[in-house]
Structures are given as structure tokens and as C-alpha cells.
Amino acid sequence: xxxxxxxxxxxxxxxxxxxxxxxxxxxxxxxxxxxxxxxxxxxxxxxxxxxxxxxxxxxxxxxxxxxxxxxxxxxxxxxxxxxxxxxxxxxxxxxxxxxxxxxxxxxxxxxxxxxxxxxxxxxxxxxxxxxxxxxxxxxxxxxxxxxxxxxxxxxxxxxxxxxxxxxxxxxxxxxxxxxxxxxxxxxxxxxxxxxxxxxxxxxxxxxxxxxxxxxxxxxxxxxxxxxxxxxxxxxxxxxxxxxxxxxxxxxxxxxxxxxxxxxxxxxxxxxxxxxxxxxxxxxxxxxxxxxxxxxxxxxxxxxxxxxxxxxxxxxxxxxxxxxxxxxxxxxxxxxxxxxxxxxxxxxxxxxxxxxxxxxxxxxxxxxxxxxxxxxxxxxxxxxxxxxxxxxxxxxxxxxxxxxxxxxxxxxxxxxxxxxxxxxxxxxx
Amino acid sequence: xxxxxxxxxxxxxxxxxxxxxxxxxxxxxxxxxxxxxxxxxxxxxxxxxxxxxxxxxxxxxxxxxxxxxxxxxxxxxxxxxxxxxxxxxxxxxxxxxxxxxxxxxxxxxxxxxxxxxxxxxxxxxxxxxxxxxxxxxxxxxxxxxxxxxxxxxxxxxxxxxxxxxxxxxxxxxxxxxxxxxxxxxxxxxxxxxxxxxxxxxxxxxxxxxxxxxxxxxxxxxxxxxxxxxxxxxxxxxxxxxxxxxxxxxxxxxxxxxxxxxxxxxxxxxxxxxxxxxxxxxxxxxxxxxxxxxxxxxxxxxxxxxxxxxxxxxxxxxxxxxxxxxxxxxxxxxxxxxxxxxxxxxxxxxxxxxxxxxxxxxxxxxxxxxxxxxxxxxxxxxxxxxxxxxxxxxxxxxxxxxxxxxxxxxxxxxxxxxxxxxxxxxxxx
Numbered sequence: 074x075x076x077x078x079x080x081x082x083x084x085x086x087x088x089x090x091x092x093x094x095x096x097x098x099x100x101x102x103x104x105x106x107x108x109x110x111x112x113x114x115x116x117x118x119x120x121x122x123x124x125x126x127x128x129x130x131x132x133x134x135x136x137x138x139x140x141x142x143x144x145x146x147x148x149x150x151x152x153x154x155x156x157x158x159x160x161x162x163x164x165x166x167x168x169x170x171x172x173x174x175x176x177x178x179x180x181x182x183x184x185x186x187x188x189x190x191x192x193x194x195x196x197x198x199x200x201x202x203x204x205x206x207x208x209x210x211x212x213x214x215x216x217x218x219x220x221x222x223x224x225x226x227x228x229x230x231x232x233x234x235x236x237x238x239x240x241x242x243x244x245x246x247x248x249x250x251x252x253x254x255x256x257x258x259x260x261x262x263x264x265x266x267x268x269x270x271x272x273x274x275x276x277x278x279x280x281x282x283x284x285x286x287x288x289x290x291x292x293x294x295x296x297x298x299x300x301x302x303x304x305x306x307x308x309x310x311x312x313x314x315x316x317x318x319x320x321x322x323x324x325x326x327x328x329x330x331x332x333x334x335x336x337x338x339x340x341x342x343x344x345x346x347x348x349x350x351x352x353x354x355x356x357x358x359x360x361x362x363x364x365x366x367x368x369x370x371x372x373x374x375x376x377x378x379x380x381x382x383x384x385x386x387x388x389x390x391x392x393x394x395x396x397x398x399x400x401x402x403x404x405x406x407x408x409x410x411x412x413x414x415x416x417x418x419x420x421x422x423x424x425x426x427x428x429x430x431x432x433x434x435x436x437x438x439x440x441x442x443x444x445x446x447x448x449x450x451x452x453x454x455x456x457x458x459x460x461x462x463x464x465x466x467x468x469x470x471x472x473x474x475x476x477x478x479x480x481x482x483x484x485x486x487x488x489x490x491x492x493x494x495x496x497x498x499x500x501x
Numbered sequence: 502x503x504x505x506x507x508x509x510x511x512x513x514x515x516x517x518x519x520x521x522x523x524x525x526x527x528x529x530x531x532x533x534x535x536x537x538x539x540x541x542x543x544x545x546x547x548x549x550x551x552x553x554x555x556x557x558x559x560x561x562x563x564x565x566x567x568x569x570x571x572x573x574x575x576x577x578x579x580x581x582x583x584x585x586x587x588x589x590x591x592x593x594x595x596x597x598x599x600x601x602x603x604x605x606x607x608x609x610x611x612x613x614x615x616x617x618x619x620x621x622x623x624x625x626x627x628x629x630x631x632x633x634x635x636x637x638x639x640x641x642x643x644x645x646x647x648x649x650x651x652x653x654x655x656x657x658x659x660x661x662x663x664x665x666x667x668x669x670x671x672x673x674x675x676x677x678x679x680x681x682x683x684x685x686x687x688x689x690x691x692x693x694x695x696x697x698x699x700x701x702x703x704x705x706x707x708x709x710x711x712x713x714x715x716x717x718x719x720x721x722x723x724x725x726x727x728x729x730x731x732x733x734x735x736x737x738x739x740x741x742x743x744x745x746x747x748x749x750x751x752x753x754x755x756x757x758x759x760x761x762x763x764x765x766x767x768x769x770x771x772x773x774x775x776x777x778x779x780x781x782x783x784x785x786x787x788x789x790x791x792x793x794x795x796x797x798x799x800x801x802x803x804x805x806x807x808x809x810x811x812x813x814x815x816x817x818x819x820x821x822x823x824x825x826x827x828x829x830x831x832x833x834x835x836x837x838x839x840x841x842x843x844x845x846x847x848x849x850x851x852x853x854x855x856x857x858x859x860x861x862x863x864x865x866x867x868x869x870x871x872x873x874x875x876x877x878x879x880x881x882x883x884x885x886x887x888x889x890x891x892x893x894x895x896x897x898x899x900x901x902x903x904x905x906x907x908x909x910x911x912x913x914x915x916x917x918x919x920x921x922x923x924x925x926x927x928x929x
Contacts, residue, residue: 083713084713084715085523085524085527085540086523086527086536086537086538086540087527087528087531087536087684087713087724088523088524088525088526088527088528088531090524090715091519091520091521091523091524092519092520092523092524093519095513095514095516095519095520095542096513096516096518096519096520097516098516099513099514099515099516100515100516103515103516108514108515109514110514110543110544110548111541111542111543111548111552112513112514112541112542112543113539113540113541113542114523114539114540114541115538115539115540116538120538120539124539256515285511285512285515287512287518296515344779344800346779349783349786350782350783350785350786350787350791350795350798351772351774351779351780351781351782351783351786351798351800352779352783352786353779354778354779354782354783354800355777355778355779355780355782355783355892357778358777358778358779358780358800358802358852359778359888359889359892361853361854361855361888362855363778363802364802364803364856367778367800367802367803368802368803368805368806369799369800369801369802369803369805369806369809369810370778370779370798370799370800370802371797371798371799371800371810372772372779372782372786372797372798372799372800373797374786374791374792374795374796374797374798375792375795375796375797375840377796377797377840377841378796378797378839378840381797381839381840382797382799382810382839411806411809411810412803412805412806412809413805424786425789426789427789427790428792460787460789461787464783464787
């Protein structure tokens with residue numbers, strides 16, 4: 074099934090907005106064995122006509138996003154009907170949905186809003202649960218050599234439910250025989266991308282599967298695509314070689330796994346952050362249900378705050394400096410004491426761009442993990458990079474340290490300063 | 502100048518990575534008066550050939566990203582040379598750069614790495630300061646009907662400097678007469694997108710300029726494009742109508758403006774966060790130089806932490822609940838006391854998905870601003886949305902409250918619960 078995506082929107086061409094549609098659509102289609110072969114972006118207006126016409130004869134399915142709204146530039150509906158030789162008619166049921174929506178939200182209706190109730194008789198209406206403009210599905214027309222065309226709204230919170238609830242079921246019916254290859258992804262933390270590839274790459278390439286790697290700050294996905302039996306073999310290999318560094322085989326984030334694990338152990342956590350400035354607390358509290366295990370976070374940026382909030386000894390800071398092994402240790406232990414938590418993570422380091430020295434260059438960081446009734450562990454890393462990537466790398470290292478301790482897995486030896494982004498794909 | 506972008510990468514087609522190249526390239530080109538007319542994404546491999554050939558005769562410039570690395574799928578260089586009938590040759594200077602780079606990082610070189618030193622004599626080498634593979638520039642060849650072709654690396658931290666330092670200067674020379682329209686963007690906080698448009702939209706549309714709006718959680722950009730004289734008139738209108746809500750006329754974030762303003766006033770800030778869980782502290786400490794004004798953050802998720810860290814009276818929590826006006830006030834004031842800061846922001850609310858009641862539904866939040874020698878201000882909002890958007894909206898409202906107080910501007914009256922994303926563009 075040759076599938077294309079056509080994104081429309083002048084804001085995309087100006088760089089004001091990053092296009093997340095392709096990724097969202099690809100993720101929705103993969104489970105039913107479908108892949109996108111080409112994606113095109115054009116500005117609002119007449120360029121849409123050329124781009125859509127070009128897909129005739131080339132594609133079997135085209136998913137068009139954007140241009141269904143009420144403003145003068147929203148002409149996707151008109152262009153599509155015209156290319157297919159169909160007539161737009163007022164649809165009373167769409168209109169009723171629009172009127173109800175406006176009434177419910179106490180909004181005044183303008184005349185242009187009515188344009189969104191237009192559709193050709195030949196198109197199927199795709200209900201929009203989160204917005205005004207419905208989607209439209211035009212079945213392929215042999216005499217026009219046209220593909221199956223879906224017109225979909227641009228805002229992600231309207232687009233995504235519509236994809237799941239309406240588009241995927243129609244596509245699944247159109248392609249009953251598609252081979253739904255399986256995709257398995259293993260998330261690895263504490264290793265760089267090239268180290269991961271060196272451990273499994275050659276042997277995976279020798280199998281008849283597709284292998285891909287995707288690096289984000291502090292973690293790497295290993296992605297395997299293929300038939301079930303082959304994937305079982307490949308998975309066994311990946312788990313044998315990388316097992317201690319794999320924190321999930323689904324799409325959970327590290328912080329989700331941490332919160333789940335803490336919850337299942339009836340344990341609790343506090344954070345004492347200097348250089349990460351609340352990033353770790355924020356990550357943990359992004360997870361729904363975090364309040365059951367996350368007790369308190371202390372963002373002790375100033376030295377006085379380290380002393381007052383965490384009881385760090387002033388003499389310790391004067392002797393070793395705020396960025397040091399003893400201060401990281403004291404922050405973590407002070408955090409357990411102050412919050413009554415079973416675990417606490419502390420970070421102190423130099424995020425940059427200023428503040429480095431020969432002895433402690435920008436990127437230096439100490440991460441401490443304190444446990445109520447056990448010894449505190451402190452790790453030193455160096456992540457010389459930009460400020461936000463630095464926070465990301467430190468947070469991943471800290472959460473990895475906690476999760477390995479909770480799971481009783483070996484602590485990471487490697488200082489994974491490599492890889493703040495970049496993706497490689499190779500076919501086996 | 503008809504410019505196209507061609508992004509290559511199987512990971513983009515699988516939805517594993519969001520494509521940020523288009524936005525980055527568009528932003529780099531706009532200041533020299535250039536816009537992208539079309540963008541296409543194809544997977545690694547032979548699809549690149551078709552997509553590139555199609556641009557011959559249609560485009561004047563094509564920027565290709567990805568596929569320059571050392572793996573078997575990196576064939577952009579070969580395909581381009583072949584389409585243009587050119588021969589790849591080993592380039593000693595590129596090779597020297599690669600060898601030096603590997604030596605400096607203490608990495609072992611593999612044979613495939615050498616492929617990155619290949620280039621046709623006719624192409625200009627674009628130095629890659631942040632990676633191995635250089636970019637290549639192929640001038641348009643009339644006999645082939647080919648556009649000017651730039652082959653650029655995929656990783657953003659290699660691509661972006663190369664764009665700025667090499668691609669933009671070449672394009673600027675190719676188009677000495679392009680009309681560099683000006684773009685002015687005004688960032689508005691504390692108002693929804695439709696409220697913003699209602700105040701300025703009709704009058705801006707009557708001018709001969711291009712107007713666009715872009716909403717992010719808690720803020721809206723008003724974007725004006727056109728000639729200088731017209732923009733002066735439009736800007737005067739925007740400032741007159743929206744002035745009190747505009748926090749910047751450049752691309753600064755709200756937190757950058759807050760840190761700058763605090764620094765210039767010799768003031769300092771602390772945060773006491775419950776429902777935002779460290780998000781505000783993290784935002785503020787993302788700004789380089791934040792350590793001069795950000796003293797401490799308290800993420801007091803548990804009630805005990807509110808009492809212990811901030812001295813909130815237990816009786817107050819019992820009487821009014823943790824999510825209440827008096828507790829927000831006590832948190833902010835306790836934060837000033839504990840940290841010695843001149844200002845403190847506090848948040849307490851219900852992020853959801855659980856924890857709401859009839860009286861205090863999910864989305865309810867109290868934001869308090871305490872000042873060392875003045876009365877504390879508390880605002881109540883309701884942002885019923887997902888967890889991360891909620892944090893975003895609360896943070897924007899809190900920073901807006903602080904910045905308006907610092908600037909002596911009127912406090913916002915509107916409860917801007919509208920607009921968790923979505924962009925509209927209209928032409929005047």
C-alpha cells in the first residue's frame with residue numbers, strides 16, 4: 074500500500090511550528106502493517122492543488138492535514154472536491170454538531186464557520202470529537218486515477234483521536250492482507266549509541282530483520298522490525314548483551330518506570346538539585362500518580378539554601394566547594410532527613426556556559442543516591458554540552474542509578490557523555 | 502527563488518523522530534528574504550533518487566539533509582553525483598579533518614568512515630565543525646536542468662552551524678536582489694488566541710501585510726510580515742491594543758525576560774511548587790546566568806514538606822485544604838523567609854487526572870506572589886487539561902504575574918484557559 078502524507082500550512086514553511094504530524098501518523102499506521110512512503114509539506118493556498126494532483130497515480134492513499142478551518146486560507150476541502158469533480162453541499166448533521174459545540178462553549182458563531190459544514194455527497198464524514206471541522210474520506214475514484222484521500226484537521230488534539238478512531242479502521246479494511254510486521258523497541262540507558270551498536274549491531278545485521286538505533290540525550294532505543302520468530306531470536310540476543318542497561322521494552326519513559334517501581338516497592342523519593350534546577354523533580358512529577366511516592370524536592374541553587382534546607386555543613390562547602398563529592402553526599406542525606414523519604418537523589422555540578430575551572434571544567438557533576446538505612450553512593454560524570462542537554466544527561470544518569478539500585482542490577486561503569494542526539498538506521 | 506527541502510531518513514517515516522529540520526532551515530533563510538516552497542521526506546535508500554530528480558526543472562535550490570554518514574544506507578552523496586553525471590574522488594583535506602577528529606576523541610576509525618571523504622571535484626566542501634561528514638554544494642548545471650544542490654548532515658547540531666556559516670552566505674550571493682521582507686513577532690501572555698485576534702485581527706487584515714498567530718500553552722505569538730513602513734503602522738496598532746500583555750518583541754522566552762528583569766533590578770527569586778512539581782524552577786534555571794537571581798526552589802508535594810520546608814501551619818492545611826488561597830499565600834511567604842529572596846512564587850493545585858472534587862475540580866490552581874516588604878497577591882485559575890499542559894499554563898501565569906509586578910503593568914484579568922496549541926495563518 075503506497076501511502077503519502079501531505080501537510081499544509083504556511084506556519085510550517087516559516088519555521089514557526091515544528092511538524093509533528095508525520096511522526097504521529099507513522100506511529101498510528103505501523104501497528105496495522107502500513108508505512109508512509111513520502112511526506113510533503115506545502116504552504117496554505119494553491120500549492121496544495123499541485124501537490125495533491127501529483128499523488129494521483131503515484132499513491133494509493135493520501136492523508137492531508139490542515140486547511141479545514143473557517144479562515145480564507147482554508148481551502149483544502151474546495152481543492153479536493155474540484156480535483157475530483159465533486160460538488161460541495163451543506164450537510165445538516167455537521168452543522169448541528171458545530172452549532173452545539175459553539176453553544177456548549179458559549180462562543181459566538183461567525184458566518185465563515187458554516188463553511189465547515191460543506192462536503193460532497195461522495196465523501197464520508199469523520200467525526201471530530203475535539204474541534205469544529207470534521208474530517209472527510211474520499212474513496213479512490215478509478216476514472217480519475219485518484220488515491221483514497223483523507224482530509225484531516227491540523228491541530229494535534231483533533232488529528233490524533235480522529236486517526237485512531239476513524240482513519241486506522243478504514244485503512245485496516247482497505248488492506249486486509251498487509252503483513253503487520255512487529256516492531257520491538259528496547260530502551261537502553263547509561264551507554265552511548267556507538268557502544269550499543271558495537272555490542273549487538275553485527276549479529277543483528279546478520280538476521281533477516283530491520284534494525285535501527287535512535288539516540289536521545291542519555292538514552293538509546295534499539296528498534297527491531299520483522300517477523301515474530303526472527304524477532305524472538307533477536308530479542309534474546311539484545312537482552313543477553315544489553316540486559317542490565319535496558320530499562321523498558323515498551324515506550325515508557327525512564328521516569329515512568331522509576332515511579333512505577335517505587336510505587337510497587339512502597340518506597341518514596343525526594344530530590345536535592347543544584348545544577349539540574351528542578352528538572353528531575355519536574356520529570357518525576359510529570360508522571361500521573363507521582364504524588365504517592367514523590368515527597369519533596371529541594372532546588373538548592375544558592376549555598377545558603379543548601380545549608381538552610383538540607384543541613385549541609387558550611388565548612389564542607391568551604392573546604393571542598395559546592396560541586397564536590399562530599400557536598401553531593403550531604404545534600405542527598407539531608408534530603409532523606411528533611412523529607413522522611415526512603416531514597417533521595419542529589420545533583421551538584423557546573424551546567425555552564427560559565428563557572429568552570431581547570432580542576433572542575435564545565436560539565437562536571439556529582440550525583441548522589443542516599444537510602445534511609447544504607448550507605449550513600451556518589452558518582453562523578455562529565456557532560457560538557459549545552460545547558461539543557463546537560464540537565465537531561467544528569468537526570469538520566471541519576472534516575473538510572475536509582476532504578477538499578479531498586480532492581481539490584483549492576484551500576485553503570487561507563488561515563489556516557491556521548492550522544493546528545495542523532496539517529497542512524499541500517500537494514501539487515 | 503524557488504527553494505525546496507528534501508529530508509531523508511527511515512526513522513522519520515517510522516515516527517521515531519520528529520523532523521525539526523524544516524523549521525530550522527526556514528528560520529535561517531527568512532532573514533535573507535527566502536522562503537521554502539516545498540518540503541519532502543523520504544526514507545533512506547533509492548526513494549531519494551526519485552525525489553531529488555523530480556526537483557530538476559521545478560526548483561532553483563534544493564537543500565538535502567541526511568544520508569551522509571558512514572553506514573550502508575548513507576547514499577545521498579552517491580545518488581547526487583550519479584544524477585549529475587559526476588565522479589566521486591577521495592579528498593585528502595576532508596580525510597585529514599576526519600582523522601584529526603577521530604584522534605582527538607580517541608575513537609577507532611573503521612574503513613567505512615573513509616567514504617565520507619569522497620566528493621566530486623565540481624562540488625564545494627562545506628566544513629563540518631561538529632561532526633565527521635562535510636556538507637557538499639553542487640552549483641546548478643544548466644545542461645542537466647539541475648538546481649543548486651546542498652547536501653547537509655542530519656544531526657541538528659551539525660546541520661545548524663553549517664546552515665548559518667556556509668549555506669546562508671552562498672544563498673545570499675545567489676539572490677542579491679531578493680526583497681527581504683521584515684518579520685516582527687510579539688509574544689503575548691495571559692490572553693487566549695481568539696481574544697488576541699479579536700483585538701487586532703480585523704485592523705491588521707486591512708493593511709497590506711501578512712498576519713499570523715501561533716498559540717503555545719499560555720502564550721500567543723502575533724507575527725507580522727511586510728515592508729518596513731507598513732510594519733511600523735501595524736506594530737503601533739499591536740502595541741496600543743495589546744501592550745500590557747506583550748512581554749517581548751524578540752524571540753525571548755518568558756523565563757529569559759524574567760531572569761533579565763530580576764538581574765537588572767538586583768532582585769532575587771525563590772519558588773514553592775506543589776502542583777507544578779519543579780517545572781517553574783526548571784524553566785528559570787534553563788536560563789544561563791539564573792544562579793545570580795534564583796536562590797532556592799521548594800517542591801513541596803507532600804503536606805509534611807510544606808510544613809517542614811516552608812513553615813506552613815498544619816492547621817491551615819487542615820482547615821482550607823492544601824489547594825487553597827491561604828496555603829498558597831503561606832507557601833510563598835514561607836519561601837521568602839526560608840530563602841531570603843526578594844520575591845517568591847508559589848503554586849498549589851490539582852494537575853489531575855485524579856484528585857478533583859466538585860468544589861475544586863481538576864485544573865484548579867492558586868498562584869501566590871510574595872514580596873519581602875509588601876502584600877502577597879494570590880490568583881485563582883482553572884486549567885482543565887492534561888498534566889504537562891497544566892504545568893505549562895500555571896508556569897506562564899505565575900511568571901506573567903511576577904513580570905507584570907516587576908514592570909508595574911496591570912495584572913491580567915482574564916483566565917486564559919483557552920489554547921493548548923494550534924496555529925492559524927491569514928493573509929491581509
